[in-house]
Amino acid sequence: MTYVKAVNAALAGAMRADPRVVVMGEDVAEGGPYTATAGLAEEFGRQRVIDTPISEATVCGVAIGAAQSGLRPVLEIMYIDFVALALDQLVNQAAKAHFMSGGQLRVPLVLRTQGGAGHRSGAQHSQSLESWLVHTPGLKVVMPARAVDAAGLLASAIADPNPVVVIEHKALYFRREDVPDPVEAVPLGVARTARNGRDVTIVAFSRLVYEALEAAEQLASEGIDAEVIDARTLVPFDLEAVLGSVSRTGRLVVAHEAVRQGGFGAEIASAVHEAAFDLLRAPVQRVGARFTPVPFSGPLEDAYVPGRAEICAAVRATLVS
Amino acid sequence: MTSRATRPHRLAAKDITLSRWRHGFKSRWGCQQNRGCADPADRGATNAVLGSTWACLRGADWAVSNPERASGPGATGEAVTALELLGIMWRIRFFEEEVPRLQRAGLARGLLHLSVGQEGVAAGTCAMLRRDDLLYTGHRGHGHAIAKGVPLRGLFAELMGRLDGVCRGLGGSMHIVDVEHGLMGATGVVGGNIPLAVGSAMTARLGAREQLTVVLFGDGAVQTGYFHESVNLAALWRLPLVFVCENNGFAEFTPRSAHTTVERVCDVVAPYGLARQTVDGSDVIAVREAFGVLAAAARGGEGPALLECLTYRLRGHYEGDAQKYRAAISQAEWRDRDPIARLRRRGVSEGWFTDEAAAVAEGAAKEAVDEAARLARESTAPPLELMERLVYAQLEPA
Ligand SMILES: Cc1ncc(C[n+]2csc(CCOP(=O)(O)OP(=O)(O)O)c2C)c(N)n1
Ligand SMILES: [Mg+2]
Numbered sequence: 001m002t003y004v005k006a007v008n009a010a011l012a013g014a015m016r017a018d019p020r021v022v023v024m025g026e027d028v029a030e031g032g033p034y035t036a037t038a039g040l041a042e043e044f045g046r047q048r049v050i051d052t053p054i055s056e057a058t059v060c061g062v063a064i065g066a067a068q069s070g071l072r073p074v075l076e077i078m079y080i081d082f083v084a085l086a087l088d089q090l091v092n093q094a095a096k097a098h099f100m101s102g103g104q105l106r107v108p109l110v111l112r113t114q115g116g117a118g119h120r121s122g123a124q125h126s127q128s129l130e131s132w133l134v135h136t137p138g139l140k141v142v143m144p145a146r147a148v149d150a151a152g153l154l155a156s157a158i159a160d161p162n163p164v165v166v167i168e169h170k171a172l173y174f175r176r177e178d179v180p181d182p183v184e185a186v187p188l189g190v191a192r193t194a195r196n197g198r199d200v201t202i203v204a205f206s207r208l209v210y211e212a213l214e215a216a217e218q219l220a221s222e223g224i225d226a227e228v229i230d231a232r233t234l235v236p237f238d239l240e241a242v243l244g245s246v247s248r249t250g251r252l253v254v255a256h257e258a259v260r261q262g263g264f265g266a267e268i269a270s271a272v273h274e275a276a277f278d279l280l281r282a283p284v285q286r287v288g289a290r291f292t293p294v295p296f297s298g299p300l301e302d303a304y305v306p307g308r309a310e311i312c313a314a315v316r317a318t319l320v321s
Numbered sequence: 322m323t324s325r326a327t328r329p330h331r332l333a334a335k336d337i338t339l340s341r342w343r344h345g346f347k348s349r350w351g352c353q354q355n356r357g358c359a360d361p362a363d364r365g366a367t368n369a370v371l372g373s374t375w376a377c378l379r380g381a382d383w384a385v386s387n388p389e390r391a392s393g394p395g396a397t398g399e400a401v402t403a404l405e406l407l408g409i410m411w412r413i414r415f416f417e418e419e420v421p422r423l424q425r426a427g428l429a430r431g432l433l434h435l436s437v438g439q440e441g442v443a444a445g446t447c448a449m450l451r452r453d454d455l456l457y458t459g460h461r462g463h464g465h466a467i468a469k470g471v472p473l474r475g476l477f478a479e480l481m482g483r484l485d486g487v488c489r490g491l492g493g494s495m496h497i498v499d500v501e502h503g504l505m506g507a508t509g510v511v512g513g514n515i516p517l518a519v520g521s522a523m524t525a526r527l528g529a530r531e532q533l534t535v536v537l538f539g540d541g542a543v544q545t546g547y548f549h550e551s552v553n554l555a556a557l558w559r560l561p562l563v564f565v566c567e568n569n570g571f572a573e574f575t576p577r578s579a580h581t582t583v584e585r586v587c588d589v590v591a592p593y594g595l596a597r598q599t600v601d602g603s604d605v606i607a608v609r610e611a612f613g614v615l616a617a618a619a620r621g622g623e624g625p626a627l628l629e630c631l632t633y634r635l636r637g638h639y640e641g642d643a644q645k646y647r648a649a650i651s652q653a654e655w656r657d658r659d660p661i662a663r664l665r666r667r668g669v670s671e672g673w674f675t676d677e678a679a680a681v682a683e684g685a686a687k688e689a690v691d692e693a694a695r696l697a698r699e700s701t702a703p704p705l706e707l708m709e710r711l712v713y714a715q716l717e718p719a
Binding site: 022047048052053055057058059060061062063064065066067068069070071073088089092093097098099100101102103104105106107137138140159160161162 | 455457486487488489490491492496498499500501505506508510513515516517518519520521522523524525527528546547550551553554557708711712713714715716717
C-alpha cells in the first residue's frame, strides 16, 4: 500500500475505534489534494469529517478547543508552509494549556501536515519547518519515512493526550510498501535502525532516510559500512538509540532536508557532543539545505535539495580525521 | 448570602443561595480543591465537566451520574436573584480592590488587569450559566471567574503564584482555568480564546448536548482575524455559542475610534446573521435579560449570538497604568456608571430587596474576600519539579 493510503487507513481505523476522533481541514471531505482523507466522509459522515474554510489560524484554535472539551480532532493543514498561520494557536494555546492550567486541561490534538521540496512547487509550498515546532515545550513532533510508520505513528499520535504534529512528506506519498492491516501502532519517541553498520552512524528522518540508505549502499562499495537510524520522532527524541550506535561507530552524520542553519541536526549533534564526546572519533557532520528559500527552477531545486551525494561527502569527512 | 427580605426580581424562578453555590459542591478530584494532590496530573483528567462528553455521545445520562452538575448558579439560566447579582458584583469589586494591595505588598506580581466598573457584565452573563456550561475569558477575567463560581481563595493564590492557586501557580492572572467550574481558558494573547470557544461549542454540538459555550473578550479583540473567522464559523455551523464583547472603548491606551471605523461591535457581525444586541453593561439587569434571551436561543439550537456590553473600566489598563490618555471620570458620572450602585438604588426602589439586605450582601462579600485573601497567603510556592511534570499530559490508565 502507498504511504498516503497508509495514512488514510490509520485515520479510518482510529475513527472506527473511537467516536471522539474527528477529521478537520480544507477539502478533507473531498479527500484533500493527496487523497489522504479519501472515503472518510462517505464512511463517517460530514459531522466527523469536517470541511473548514481557509482560516488556518482560527481552525487550529477550534481544533484545540474541541480537544480540550472532549473530542480527538485530527486537523489537516494542507502544506506545512501554512502552519505559519496556525502557530499562535499551536504554540501559545495547545502547547501550554496543560501546563498553564496546572494539569487540568489536556489537548489530545493531532495536526497532520506535509512538507518537503522536489515537486517544483515554489518557495511557499516546499519548506521543511520542523525546527519551528521542536523548540516549543508541550508539542510532540513526528516525521515518518516509511508507510508503516506514517500509519503507526499517526495511530499513536491520535491516542496521545498531547498535541502532536505529524509531518508527512509529499514526495513519499506514493511510495509502495507492505503495511499490516489493521494498522499497528508505533510508539512515539522510539527510533529505528534502518541499516546496521560498523563504521559510521547516519541519523536521518522523513525523506532523507531513503537518501541515507542509498548513500550507505554506495559507501559499501567503497568499503565503508554505515549504520542508518531513522529517528521517526523528533520530540521526544530517542537519544539513547543514537548514543548506542555512536558508541559502536564513533562517527556521526545527521541529515535532514530542512535548512542546515538552526536545523534539528544541530540539536542532535550538540546533544551527542555533550553526552558522548569521548566516544567520537571525529566531529559530527551535518547535512541540510543551504540558507536560501526553496527555488522554483528545476535545476536549482535539484541542487538545493540535500540527498545521497551530500550524505556521502559528510560521511567521508568523518573518516578523514 | 443570608435572608432575602423581599421577593427578588421577576426573573428569579428558583432560589439558589450563594452559600450553596460556594460550599455545596464536592470536588471530583478526590481531594480538596487546590490542596496538594499526590499527583497534580491526576487532577487533570480534564475532569468531570469534560469526561461527560462521551458519556453523552454514547447516550448515558450524565445528569444522573453527576447530580450536582445540573445545578449551580443560574442552573435554569434564570435563577440568580437581583440580590445575588449584587452579592456577586460586590465579591468581584472587593476582590479587584484587594489585588493592588497584594501587589503593593509584593505578593501579587506581573500584569494585572482589573475589571472594576465592568462587574455588571460578569454577573449578568457568567453567573447565569450552568455549572457545566463552558466559559472562555481573556486577560481581564477575574470577575468572570468569580461569577462562574471559581473559589476566591484559589484565584487569589493563583495571582500569588502559589500551589493552592486554581492552576497551582503555573498560570497567573491572565491564564485562569478551573475546569471543575467550567472555566476552560483565559488568554493573554488577545483574541486567542475566541476560536477555542468555537471548538468547545463544536464538541457540544457533536455530542448533542444542551451545553452552552460563552466567550468574553474586549472591543480590541474584535479587530483580530480570530474574531471574524470565528464568527463566520460559528454562524456557518450554527453553534451553541454566545460571544460577549465588553466594549469599554479602549484597547490599552488607545480609543476604539483609532482602531476601526465601525463603532458598534454588533454592526461588525451584521452580515453573518447572528442574533445580536447592544446593552448598557453598567445595568446588570439589562445584561442579564439580553443574555438570557440570546443564551436560551443558542442553547436551543438557533445558532450563535453576540452580546455587546457598553461598559466602563474605572482603573487603568493594568495596575501601574498612569492613564495619561484620558481624563478622570467625575463623581457624578461614576455614580451613573457604577453597576453596583445602580443595582442597589434600583433594587431598593423596585422593592426587590431592602437596603438592609443589600448591606448584608455587601458585608458578606467583604468577609468572603478578606477570608479568601488571608487563606491564600498561607499557601506555599509550587515545588520546582511541578514544572517538569506538567509539560506533557500522561496517558490515562485504561
Ligand atoms: C495579540 C496581542 N496583541 C497585543 C497584546 C497587548 N495587549 C494586551 S491587552 C490589549 C488591549 C486589549 O483591548 P480589549 O480587547 O478592548 O480589552 P480590554 O483591555 O479593554 O479589556 C493589548 C493590545 C496582547 N496581549 N495580545
Ligand atoms: Mg477594551
